[in-house]
Amino acid sequence: MRILLGVSAGIAAYKSALLLRLLTEAGHDVRVVPTRASLEFVGRATWEALSGNPVTTGVFDDVPAVEHVRLGTSADLVVVAPATADLLARAAAGRADDLLTAALLTARCPVLMAPAMHTGMWEHPATRANVATLRGRGVVVLDPDSGRLTGQDTGPGRLPEPAVIAAAALALVASPLPADLAGRHVVVSAGGTREPVDPVRFLGNRSTGTQGIALAKAATERGARVTLVAANVSLPTPHGVEVVAVETTSELREAVRSAGATADVVVMAAAVADFRPLTTAEHKMKKVAGEPAPSIALTTNPDILAELAAERLHPGQVVVGFAAETGDGEGSVLDHGRAKARRKGADLLVVNAVGQGRGFGGVDNDVTIVDEHGQDVAVAAGSKDVVAHAVWDAIVPLLKPLDA
Ligand code: CTP
Numbered sequence: 001m002r003i004l005l006g007v008s009a010g011i012a013a014y015k016s017a018l019l020l021r022l023l024t025e026a027g028h029d030v031r032v033v034p035t036r037a038s039l040e041f042v043g044r045a046t047w048e049a050l051s052g053n054p055v056t057t058g059v060f061d062d063v064p065a066v067e068h069v070r071l072g073t074s075a076d077l078v079v080v081a082p083a084t085a086d087l088l089a090r091a092a093a094g095r096a097d098d099l100l101t102a103a104l105l106t107a108r109c110p111v112l113m114a115p116a117m118h119t120g121m122w123e124h125p126a127t128r129a130n131v132a133t134l135r136g137r138g139v140v141v142l143d144p145d146s147g148r149l150t151g152q153d154t155g156p157g158r159l160p161e162p163a164v165i166a167a168a169a170l171a172l173v174a175s176p177l178p179a180d181l182a183g184r185h186v187v188v189s190a191g192g193t194r195e196p197v198d199p200v201r202f203l204g205n206r207s208t209g210t211q212g213i214a215l216a217k218a219a220t221e222r223g224a225r226v227t228l229v230a231a232n233v234s235l236p237t238p239h240g241v242e243v244v245a246v247e248t249t250s251e252l253r254e255a256v257r258s259a260g261a262t263a264d265v266v267v268m269a270a271a272v273a274d275f276r277p278l279t280t281a282e283h284k285m286k287k288v289a290g291e292p293a294p295s296i297a298l299t300t301n302p303d304i305l306a307e308l309a310a311e312r313l314h315p316g317q318v319v320v321g322f323a324a325e326t327g328d329g330e331g332s333v334l335d336h337g338r339a340k341a342r343r344k345g346a347d348l349l350v351v352n353a354v355g356q357g358r359g360f361g362g363v364d365n366d367v368t369i370v371d372e373h374g375q376d377v378a379v380a381a382g383s384k385d386v387v388a389h390a391v392w393d394a395i396v397p398l399l400k401p402l403d404a
Contacts, residue, residue: 072106
């Protein structure tokens, strides 16, 4: 595979020498295109020696070869690491003022950018807007790692490890998955909310967040920008996913609604507490010998899914819920699921059986996806990754066209 490795002028450019080694050792033909300023950090000789290919930086360096067109059109994959704030700005604006940005305009293959910069630059609204523009066009922009920066500061802005960048980049081309969520923003809630009773106790549930994490990972693999609203999730979250950690139902509601304002899809995979204590005790509740146990008065939480379905925070937004059912004397798992689908008004409801070893944690799932009328749309059985892809398969046909 022909890979174009763009390097812009950040101190982390030296890490791209390792990235280059990983890519060439995996058998790929890599052309390194540094920006001129990046040669202050790592010189042309290093790139030429490690890639075995000539290195040019300007559109006038080899005019007869029309390099700025050939490099982009002949690449199967473009990786830019590090991508500085300036490079992101020039790419977002469609500038072509050096060989790298010109090649980015002619490339029609998957493009991955791994930003590295000071936290202040990464968090600046101008950079946020440039990243959003690039992601909106289908460019995969990784989130930088957090940690010690070049100076004394710490925070988000470090270049992700070369092995992580290489894996994320190669997954874009190796993956047989459709890129049918490219240019989309999706919000997935995962885990289980906790409602504090007193400073040490809470009402909670058994949800681990595994299915929500699988949904977030699957959406990223299919090209989406993903916000994962994680309620008390202790499992590792997928790389490239924006994670908003929450505890209570009220925090989850706020986070989902805020991210949902720009989302094409919201999937409520979190197990949301239906009730919360009417009041939270300021101090730990003590047992008093000889006195009866205290009772805890509960109040009902808002139904976030039903609200989202009724309001549609973003035009054309697809709203999807999960229904964890056990079945009882009143009806089967599916009877309850179909009734819930009609009640909630979500476009799709993923119905699964829980209890007796089914549903929670790392076990397989067996689901039926129904529409808002309770009609079957699809069934899926297998690992939570398999189920996650089946859910996205059912969502994709409901999405409004990207340019509508
Ligand atoms: N849900 C929600 N807000 C709540 C309760 C649930 O958004 N307060 C969402 C869940 O995230 C899930 C769907 O609604 O996507 C169904 O959750 P479930 O707990 O199965 O349903 P309930 O509404 O609690 O209904 P019931 O108590 O009748 O089972």
